[in-house]
Amino acid sequence: MISSLRGVVSHVGLTSAVIDVHGLGMLIQATPQTLATLRTGNEAFIHTAMIVREDSMTLYGFTDADQREVFEILLGVSGVGPRIALAVLAVHTPEAIRVAASSGDDKAFSKVSGIGPKGARRIVLELADKLVPHGTVENPAAPRWQEQVLAAMTGLGWSEKDATAAIEDTAAEYPDIAAAGNVGEILKLTLRRLGTDGARTASRRKAG
Template identity: 60%
Template sequence: MISSLTGTVESVGLNHAVITVSGFGMRFSATPQTLAGLRRGESGRVSTSMVVREDSMTLFGFATEDEREVFDVLLGVSGVGPRLALAVLAVYEPEAVRVAASTGDDKAFTKVPGIGPKGARRIVLELTDKLVPTGAPVAAGADGGVSSAVGQPWMEQVLEALTSLGWTEKDAEKAVRDTLRHEPELEESGDVASVLKATLRHLGQGHSSRSGR
């Protein structure tokens, strides 16, 4: 089992990256936050979890072992696959997931695309004793686009990343607009990773709505 990768970052996409280790290019899926910490041509390291199925073997990468641990626990919940588990970690930090699970906050999980009220209750029920808060601080979301952002290359990349995580294009665009309205400096920077991370933070705190799918 591959538990981590350390090597040269060959490429970074919207939902995956490739790190070359001893001549082998290892591709893995990851959250936008993890991918934002990788730079092409530089050394990179990620903790990994491999999901093996009858017809595939997929590698998932994480910036910390804490994220991987929560990912693996989420996979043990009925109806939660790797894509959904990754979406949870794209919206919430590991400690926030622990807090939501231990306090029975099922509404927190409904903010993740693909998780409805029923699924959220099941997640809380099955995780109550499996994820215990460590006491680590949980980052609070900021309070909270902009018409000029539409059509910008970076805007298209942010929307593509959000829709790949499960949000509809309409909800993704609204979330980005709301984020840029409260943090206009992000639009000026045009940095995909920064805008994406801020939008996910806003979504996690419930400042932007999404369709109940």
């Protein structure tokens, strides 16, 4: 895998650039912010991530390793491909993405072209335990995960009272998972406990 490039910039476009590495032109896809740091004829050092598919090999370029790390973590989210991950980094800094994911701010991801409300909620749920703001010490006993699960359930139509009770029952039945603060797993177990019929009832209650 190619993890970085150092060479002379031979071309800069709207969404990509070409870096000449000892006579070999390497095409990279990058955010506008990264491309803005490149100047034709100047030497550049770029961190890269290579995405290999059956019919292609694509390099994505970043100004620092932190951007690349967040990009690769975003690729682990269901339904998020390289283009969407790059689009997220075009709108938000890596630290802003960490803050949004850890605080359950799905609206931050809805601002990205190509990501709807459901997709934004899924990103928050799947990234909650994977991205932590720099300088933050994780505390497994902290109630943050409860707030995130509660927000997801009320967003699905449950009343806050019913959702809170169900979350507490799940935490009592699965103390190890609750202690780890695994948002996605706790949400799945809680929804399974309540059942789809109950979800429809809760939705009607909220609507009324």
